[in-house]
Amino acid sequence: MNFGILVAAKTDDAGFVAHMENLGYSHAWVGDSQMLWSDCYATLALAAQLTRKINIGTGVAIPATRIAPVTAHSIASISRLAPGRTFLGLGTGYTAMRAMGQKPMKQKDFREYVEVVRALLNRQEVAYTYQGHTALVEFLMAEDKFVELDHHIPIYFSAFGPKAQRMSGDLAEGMITGIPRGGPPSEAIARARVGAERSGRAFADFFTCGLANVMMLEKGESHTSDRVLREVGAAVMMAAHYIYDQIGETGGEPPHFVRGIWKEYVEHVRQIPKSHRHLWQHRSHYNYLREDEARFVTKDMVRANCIIGTPEEVIERIRELEQQGLQHLFFLPSLASQYRVAEDFSRLVMAKF
Numbered sequence: 428m429n430f431g432i433l434v435a436a437k438t439d440d441a442g443f444v445a446h447m448e449n450l451g452y453s454h455a456w457v458g459d460s461q462m463l464w465s466d467c468y469a470t471l472a473l474a475a476q477l478t479r480k481i482n483i484g485t486g487v488a489i490p491a492t493r494i495a496p497v498t499a500h501s502i503a504s505i506s507r508l509a510p511g512r513t514f515l516g517l518g519t520g521y522t523a524m525r526a527m528g529q530k531p532m533k534q535k536d537f538r539e540y541v542e543v544v545r546a547l548l549n550r551q552e553v554a555y556t557y558q559g560h561t562a563l564v565e566f567l568m569a570e571d572k573f574v575e576l577d578h579h580i581p582i583y584f585s586a587f588g589p590k591a592q593r594m595s596g597d598l599a600e601g602m603i604t605g606i607p608r609g610g611p612p613s614e615a616i617a618r619a620r621v622g623a624e625r626s627g628r629a630f631a632d633f634f635t636c637g638l639a640n641v642m643m644l645e646k647g648e649s650h651t652s653d654r655v656l657r658e659v660g661a662a663v664m665m666a667a668h669y670i671y672d673q674i675g676e677t678g679g680e681p682p683h684f685v686r687g688i689w690k691e692y693v694e695h696v697r698q699i700p701k702s703h704r705h706l707w708q709h710r711s712h713y714n715y716l717r718e719d720e721a722r723f724v725t726k727d728m729v730r731a732n733c734i735i736g737t738p739e740e741v742i743e744r745i746r747e748l749e750q751q752g753l754q755h756l757f758f759l760p761s762l763a764s765q766y767r768v769a770e771d772f773s774r775l776v777m778a779k780f
Contacts, residue, residue, distance in 0.1 A: 435759065453482060460522050488502070489523040496555060506578060526712070601636060606748065639758050650726045671696060745780075
C-alpha cells in the first residue's frame, strides 16, 4: 500500500506537493474543478518544477470541459516537466459539471473520449470528430519536444459504479474507486478484471486506488467534535449533495446513513431557488463546512463516509482494504489544515506500512 493526497488546485500553493514528497507520499492528485479551484494543469506545472520523485497528475480531469486532443496535449506538456512520473486521472465530471448546473458526460461519450486521448499519447494517428466533422489528428512536431511522449502516461479512471469499473479494466491502466461509495474494493477490482478479460488486456499491473475521507481521532474524541466537523464535515456533506442530485434524477430512496436527516435536508435545499441550487450546493465543496449545513453532519454520516478512528483503528481499516487488493489510498484534507493533516498521517499511519 502506498499513499497520496487529492490536492485542491491552488497555483500559489504548489509547494504543498513538494511538502508531500518530503513526507513520503507517492502521488499528488490535483483536482480539476474550473469554477471552484485554480487550473489543474497550471498547478501541476508549478508542482513539477518543485519536485523530483512524487507522481503527479489530475485527480481527475473533466472531459466535458476540454476536447480530447487538448487534454492529451495538456498532460503531455506536464510530462515534459515530470517525465516518467506523470499520470492522467479521468472521470465523467460530477463536481465540475454539477457546479455549472450541467450533467456529467455519458459513458458512451466518455469511452470515445478516452480512446482518442490514449491513441494520441501513444503517438498514433486517430480519427477525431468535432462538431460533426471527422478528421485525422496526431501530435505534430513531437520530435521537437514541445510535449513528452517517450515516457508512458498511464490513465486511471474514476470508477464508483459497476459499469465504470468494468470499463476501467477494458480501457485504463488503473481505477479509482470511492471508499465506501464505490463498494468493497474486492468487488470493484473483480469487475475491472472482467472488463480486462473481455478485451483481452493483461491485468497483472492494473493499479487499484481508493479515494477516502480519513480522520484520526484523539483519545476520547467524538465523531462529531468541533475538530472533526472542521476537517471532514465538508467532505461528508458532499456525499449528501451527490445523493440529492442522484435521487432527483433517478428516484429511489436515500441510503440508510442519511435517512435521519433526509427530510429536513431536502426541505432546507428547497428553500434555495432552483436556478441557484447548484451554486449553493458547491460553494464550499470539500473545503469547509458551512454553518447552515453543520446540523446535518451526524455520527451516522461521518461513520459511513469516513475511515475514522484512532491511528491504530485507521491502520487496521487500511490493512483490511489492502487485503482486498487495494494498492493505493488517497484523501483530500481540508484546505485550512492540509499541512498538519499530511504530516500527522505520514507520521502516525504511513510509517507503519
